[in-house]
Amino acid sequence: MTKIIMKEKILVIQFSILSLIASLIGISFAPIIQNFIDAISKKNWKMFYITLCLFFIFLIINFLFHFLSVKSESHLLQKIHISVKSRIIRSILHMNITQYEKSTVGEKINLFNYDLEVFEQYFLDNILQLIQSSFILFFAFGYLLLLSPLVAFVVFFCSVISLIIPSLLGKKIDALTEKTSRLKSNYLNDLKDIFGGFTVIKSFQVEERFEKRNRSFLEQMENNQQKLKNQNGAYNLMMGTLQYFNLIICLCTSGFLVLSNRLSLGEMVAVTQMANMIIQPLQVFGTSVIEIIGSKTIRTKLEKYVDKIDSPTEMPNILDEPFEKLQLKNVSYESEKGITILDNINLVFEKGKKYAIVGKSGSGKTTLLKIIGGLLNCYSGEIIYNGKNLSKSDEKIRSSFAHQEPYIFNDNLKNNITLLSERSKKEVEKAIRMAKLPRIRARYGSSKFSENGNSLSGGEKQRIAIARLIADQSNLLLMDEVTSALDYKTGGDILEELLSIVDYTIVFITHDLRENILGSVDEVIFIDNGTIVEQGSYSEILNHDGLFKKLKNS
Numbered sequence: 001m002t003k004i005i006m007k008e009k010i011l012v013i014q015f016s017i018l019s020l021i022a023s024l025i026g027i028s029f030a031p032i033i034q035n036f037i038d039a040i041s042k043k044n045w046k047m048f049y050i051t052l053c054l055f056f057i058f059l060i061i062n063f064l065f066h067f068l069s070v071k072s073e074s075h076l077l078q079k080i081h082i083s084v085k086s087r088i089i090r091s092i093l094h095m096n097i098t099q100y101e102k103s104t105v106g107e108k109i110n111l112f113n114y115d116l117e118v119f120e121q122y123f124l125d126n127i128l129q130l131i132q133s134s135f136i137l138f139f140a141f142g143y144l145l146l147l148s149p150l151v152a153f154v155v156f157f158c159s160v161i162s163l164i165i166p167s168l169l170g171k172k173i174d175a176l177t178e179k180t181s182r183l184k185s186n187y188l189n190d191l192k193d194i195f196g197g198f199t200v201i202k203s204f205q206v207e208e209r210f211e212k213r214n215r216s217f218l219e220q221m222e223n224n225q226q227k228l229k230n231q232n233g234a235y236n237l238m239m240g241t242l243q244y245f246n247l248i249i250c251l252c253t254s255g256f257l258v259l260s261n262r263l264s265l266g267e268m269v270a271v272t273q274m275a276n277m278i279i280q281p282l283q284v285f286g287t288s289v290i291e292i293i294g295s296k297t298i299r300t301k302l303e304k305y306v307d308k309i310d311s312p313t314e315m316p317n318i319l320d321e322p323f324e325k326l327q328l329k330n331v332s333y334e335s336e337k338g339i340t341i342l343d344n345i346n347l348v349f350e351k352g353k354k355y356a357i358v359g360k361s362g363s364g365k366t367t368l369l370k371i372i373g374g375l376l377n378c379y380s381g382e383i384i385y386n387g388k389n390l391s392k393s394d395e396k397i398r399s400s401f402a403h404q405e406p407y408i409f410n411d412n413l414k415n416n417i418t419l420l421s422e423r424s425k426k427e428v429e430k431a432i433r434m435a436k437l438p439r440i441r442a443r444y445g446s447s448k449f450s451e452n453g454n455s456l457s458g459g460e461k462q463r464i465a466i467a468r469l470i471a472d473q474s475n476l477l478l479m480d481e482v483t484s485a486l487d488y489k490t491g492g493d494i495l496e497e498l499l500s501i502v503d504y505t506i507v508f509i510t511h512d513l514r515e516n517i518l519g520s521v522d523e524v525i526f527i528d529n530g531t532i533v534e535q536g537s538y539s540e541i542l543n544h545d546g547l548f549k550k551l552k553n554s
């Protein structure tokens with residue numbers, strides 16, 4: 001975070017200089033008052049008019065510099081906000097799937113919601129307040145020292161006491177802000193569940209149960225927020241009382257000095273003015289310190305995202321060299337809980353060849369395809385691409401991956417196919433034609449699909465996923481049951497056309513064991529319980545009279 005603030009050092013310096021000038025102007029009000037009151041008490045008309053003029057000059061200059069200071073502050077804050085938010089989204093976009101799935105969607109949305117709000121209000125705003133208050137405190141204290149060292153000493157003593165409290169209370173606030181953030185994430189997750197599972201809730205008429213669960217999350221979050229507000233309120237009350245106490249002490253001391261003829265009435269007003277200029281910023285100072293300490297855990301959480309992006313290992317390079325050969329050597333994969341999902345996989349994929357992965361549900365097919373596509377990288381063993389060992393580098397192969405349940409972005413057909421890449425009209429046309437989407441194009445034109453393509457059928461979404469593969473122009477196509485929601489004829493036609501293209505190397509998962517599909521591939525890979533049990537051409541593994549034949553005939 002400090003790095004981000006320091007990146008804007010020109011703006012920070014500009015803001016500091018303006019704050020310094022604004023606080024000097026603020027301080028200059030005290031000698032003008034002092035001379036004004038002395039002029040009245042001595043009936044000095046000339047001095048009276050001069051101070052009146054000074055009051056007006058003060059008003060204009062004070063307005064001008066405070067205005068510039070506010071403008072500079074908002075410009076600086078805007079730059080930092082943009083930088084922090086864009087770094088967080090960049091860091092999330094560069095995560096691999098395993099890292100991404102470590103936190104829930106609610107937690108991630110909350111980063112941009114409550115966590116950034118805490119960062120801005122509790123940290124950023126307060127850092128700037130601290131800069132301003134420090135200048136005012138410094139000059140006011142210096143001037144007070146010139147006017148009356150005794151009052152300066154008394155105010156200094158009281159100030160130190162006022163500053164001890166925030167450092168004691170800050171940790172309590174930190175725990176509460178961290179808990180509020182956690183409870184907000186839970187609440188957001190629940191909202192996401194309700195909106196995502198709306199049709200399920202309606203279909204089973206379980207609205208009340210979900211309402212009850214949501215209310216429980218809401219109450220937990222609100223109760224904690226209430227505690228946080230009470231804590232902040234108690235602290236502000238304490239600081240407010242201390243402020244009055246400090247002022248009374250200052251008035252008593254300066255009153256005593258006036259009575260003993262060691263201060264003029266004008267000087268007493270100036271001393272009180274200066275004391276006010278110390279006591280008030282001191283309260284701001286205290287509040288800022290307590291809030292900065294109170295945002296520590298949330299800042300550390302945000303820093304993990306913001307600082308991550310500086311590390312090059314988080315951003316694997318895409319190996320753009322044309323596909324020749326991919327080899328998996330003794331590849332195994334375990335879940336985070338240590339369950340073996342893939343065990344000792346050895347496979348070779350060659351340019352232009354077509355491979356079908358088959359097997360029972362839960363046998364590990366998708367996991368294998370994700371490893372090939374670089375979506376899972378916590379495997380053991382070796383992956384060798386065109387002779388280069390990828391397991392030992394931070395590079396990722398260039399491939400296109402179509403999932404069984406594709407996500408449809410809240411955009412039009414063209415952007416959903418090109419995924420925002422530059423593609424010519426001809427290339428988009430080819431993808432639309434091969435994925436059999438002309439009717440969808442005629443229906444939607446350039447208008448946006450509804451959220452997650454809810455108005456599209458499962459088969460239409462899968463055809464959009466296939467069009468993405470074609471438009472992506474990678475030579476290695478990975479497809480996870482992309483025709484499962486299509487009728488046999490349409491699905492079969494699309495697959496057959498893709499399999500006939502010589503340039504493509506295709507690895508696809510299918511439950512369609514018909515000869516017209518599997519008969520046209522170079523190799524069928526049969527997986528059972530995380531291991532390859534049979535492998536070869538369709539006729540070879542059918543003649544093998546093993547598990548594949550059993551599955552086909554079941």
Ligand SMILES: Nc1ncnc2c1ncn2[C@@H]1O[C@H](COP(=O)(O)OP(=O)(O)OP(=O)(O)O)[C@@H](O)[C@H]1O
Pocket residue numbers: 335336339341359360361362363364365366367368
């Ligand atoms: N991140 C994970 N953590 C724990 N278990 C996982 C994880 N990912 C997959 N699994 C488990 O690994 C097994 C294989 O999953 P995978 O999705 O690869 O199967 P599949 O053969 O593609 O199944 P299907 O044909 O039903 O899509 C399943 O039992 C699944 O629950």
